[in-house]
Amino acid sequence: MLIFLISSLTPFICLGFISFFTIDSIIGNKVENALQSNVKQDLMTLENTLNNLNHVSQQLAYGGGMNKLFEQLDGEKEPYERLRLMNEIRSELNNISFSNPNVGLLMYYDADNRSYNFENFSVRGTFSPDKLPVMGEYPEITYYGPHKSYNGSINQFVFSIMRKVNLLDQDVYLYIETGRNALQSLFAPQNRKEGTRRLLLLDNSGRIAFSEVPQVFSENRMFPELDENVRSGYSGRYFWNKEVSNQGWSLVSVVPEQELNRERNQWLMQIMGIFLIFLVVAMFFAWVLWKMVYRPLDHFHKEIKSLIHSNAKEHTELTHIPEFDYLLYQTRSMKGKIWALYEEIEQKEKRRADLEVEKLLYQINPHFLMNTLDTVHWLALMNGQEEIDKLVLSLNRLLYYNLGKMGEASTIGDEIEALKEYLQLQQIRYDFRFDVDIDVDEKSLALRSPRFLLQPLVENALYHGVSDEGYIYVGVEFQEDGLQITIQDNGAGMSQATIDRLLHEDTKESHKVGMGIGMIYVKRILQANYGDAAKLQIRSEIGKGTVVSLRLPSLGGERTP
Incomplete structure (x- = not known):
């Protein structure tokens, strides 16, 4: 039963280990690739939104029409004319807001007076750009966010930019926020498909400007991994993916490690359940096999032993199991053939001595001939019969080579030498x-x-x-x-x-x-x-x-x- 269980379970266990590591790798790669793809998509969405804000700010900050209106307004003293110019500025701003639905609150901010004007929505509370979380700061433009919107009509997280307006002798900045629902799926975890995924926003220096997991990644602290070439890793009990924007700030997606391993743990539990079922089934079949085979096999073993140790040539005992009775028949037939082989071997052993004598005789005859030719060679040499000596010597060498065993090593050189002796005889x-x-x-x-x-x-x-x-x-x-x-x-x-x-x-x-x-x-x-x-x-x-x-x-x- 133990051997049957081992032979049955070993392939299953090996296949289980191979499958586990393979599927674990597949699941890990699938989850990590999905997270990486999501954070890339989020970064692309955020970059497109900020690029749209940047494009609108460029139109307003450097556009000749708006700047000319502001310069006329700054130099105009007549109230009616000032009112007309202000209405014209508001009309231009409304046209831009209407043509860009992703733009929310838009206004001009006077840094000297710390006041704002030409806002397209009502402003909530006291506007203070110094308190906004900085994402990236450049000579002409600053990116903020995410932060609560100053738009009084919405209560969402938004991104904003502030760009200096190209006006002479005026320290005026253009402030623009993202519009309603522009980034609702990005920084609204309840609307995100992956409920466990959280986002971090890093500024150009790697400082955490915004965090949805403040208990682990608190704001205004440096992110643990600052190497731009490292895009994913583990920090604490969280797995993170990072993507760096073209402006230098980064978006980081973090997922709890237990959520990352949830799918593979479910698969492992399924495999363990299947293994337990397979173990119970294997033990049942092992017990059935023992009942059906082991006892008759033990009887058959005893029968075989009796055949080996008995001198009787024929047995008639049966096990009353067709398969084993057939094996017994084959064993008894084999025993008869073995006895016949024993008798044949005895006959061959008797002939062996005769064959050895015959072999020696076949070896003696060629050697006797070559020895005789060697004697003729010396007699011809002593009597001055050079032609006979040459003939006998060539014949002796050729016979020595041709009578060699076929399995002995020979070379082309040996063949050529034997050929020369043969040709000399023929000449x-x-x-x-x-x-x-x-x-x-x-x-x-x-x-x-x-x-x-x-x-x-x-x-x-x-x-x-x-x-x-x-x-x-x-x-x-x-x-x-x-x-x-x-x-x-x-x-x-x-x-x-x-x-x-x-x-x-x-x-x-x-x-x-x-x-x-x-x-x-x-x-x-x-x-x-x-x-x-x-x-x-x-x-x-x-x-x-x-x-x-x-x-x-x-x-x-x-x-x-």
């Missing part, structure tokens, strides 16, 4: 003259090669191709991707049908001809050593000769040590 054997040109790249001499590869091909050229004044060329060229071997003669040549039969057929007729036997050997040894990586090609023309080309891979680029 003594045949009564016609032929020339042999061997051109071998020195880089290829140490490369490994199958044993007895070149001699059958040269023998075919000699036996079936050349005659008196014949010529045989053997070339071995080392290349980067393999070895190119070329054997060429100027003999009688062969037809294309003969070439196709040698390359693609392996019939009894080809075995009857010496060339067919040699070519079959070469094809099989190439297939055994290189597979399809080696290429064998034959080009021939009747009366002009034959060219046999071998393309060998570099055998892994290996060289013999």
Whole structure:
């Protein structure tokens, strides 16, 4: 039951951990990206609103018409004319307010007299710009907010700007507030979709100018993280996102850490609930498995032990469970086959000694022949029979090489040396003259090669191709991707049908001809050593000769040590 529970729960637990970390990362990124997107949207809304105020203030502070009216009003003494000019100024201000719905309270403030005039709405209380929270201060304009509006008709948080008016000999400023509902969704938490998100406003120096969480981020204090490159982080038990405006002030969104983790905690509780259900189900099936399998399996185990330790060849006991009875049948059949194998092994052991003697006999015969040839070599040398000595010595070397084991290491150099011994024997054997040109790249001499590869091909050229004044060329060229071997003669040549039969057929007729036997050997040894990586090609023309080309891979680029 324990093994079943472990095997069942381990994949689920591993999958649960992987899923938890993956979904935790996904949820974290989703929430943080959503918060970052919201604060960017809030910053864009606020910047657009302030840019609108800035645009209106530029029209009024630097516009030639309004400034000319103010200069005329300042120099006019006639009451009627002053009244006309004041009405004209109010009319211009009303036109601007009407064409810009995001503009609220608008008036001119005289800094020398600390008085205001030309207000488009009634002013609540005593207007004092020195008490307003400064967001950003520049030589010609100052940004304030958020703060309670001085507009007597509304009771909301607003942003405002104050810009100096371009008038000679007058210290007059233009004061403009945002309009009704212009930023209601921004600094009205009850109207915000994310009820737990709060906003902070930092001035150009990083001081908190406004805070919706004063118990943690109090106003007129420096924000903990002032690095502009750091846009998010944790401070206390709050997660914050910051966006910096083009004017240098910053908007910060803060969310309690517990709210940030609420979604992942809900998901974790769901996973824990599923795990508990899965654990109960797994324990139930483990108990059912124990009831259905373990007891019959214990009986089957005892039956197996009795089969192992018993000398009887046949048992008839059954477990009365079809699956286990079938296994018992297979086990008894296996036991009979094992006994048959034991008997076969005993027979093979009896033949082993005979095979060892036969092997020694096969080893003695070639060595006896080579030793005898070696004796003939010395007798010919002592009697001055140089041609016989040369013949016997070449034959002995060639037999020594050709009788070597196929698995023993051989190189291109060894093949060339054996080929030279073979050609020397053939020049003594045949009564016609032929020339042999061997051109071998020195880089290829140490490369490994199958044993007895070149001699059958040269023998075919000699036996079936050349005659008196014949010529045989053997070339071995080392290349980067393999070895190119070329054997060429100027003999009688062969037809294309003969070439196709040698390359693609392996019939009894080809075995009857010496060339067919040699070519079959070469094809099989190439297939055994290189597979399809080696290429064998034959080009021939009747009366002009034959060219046999071998393309060998570099055998892994290996060289013999």
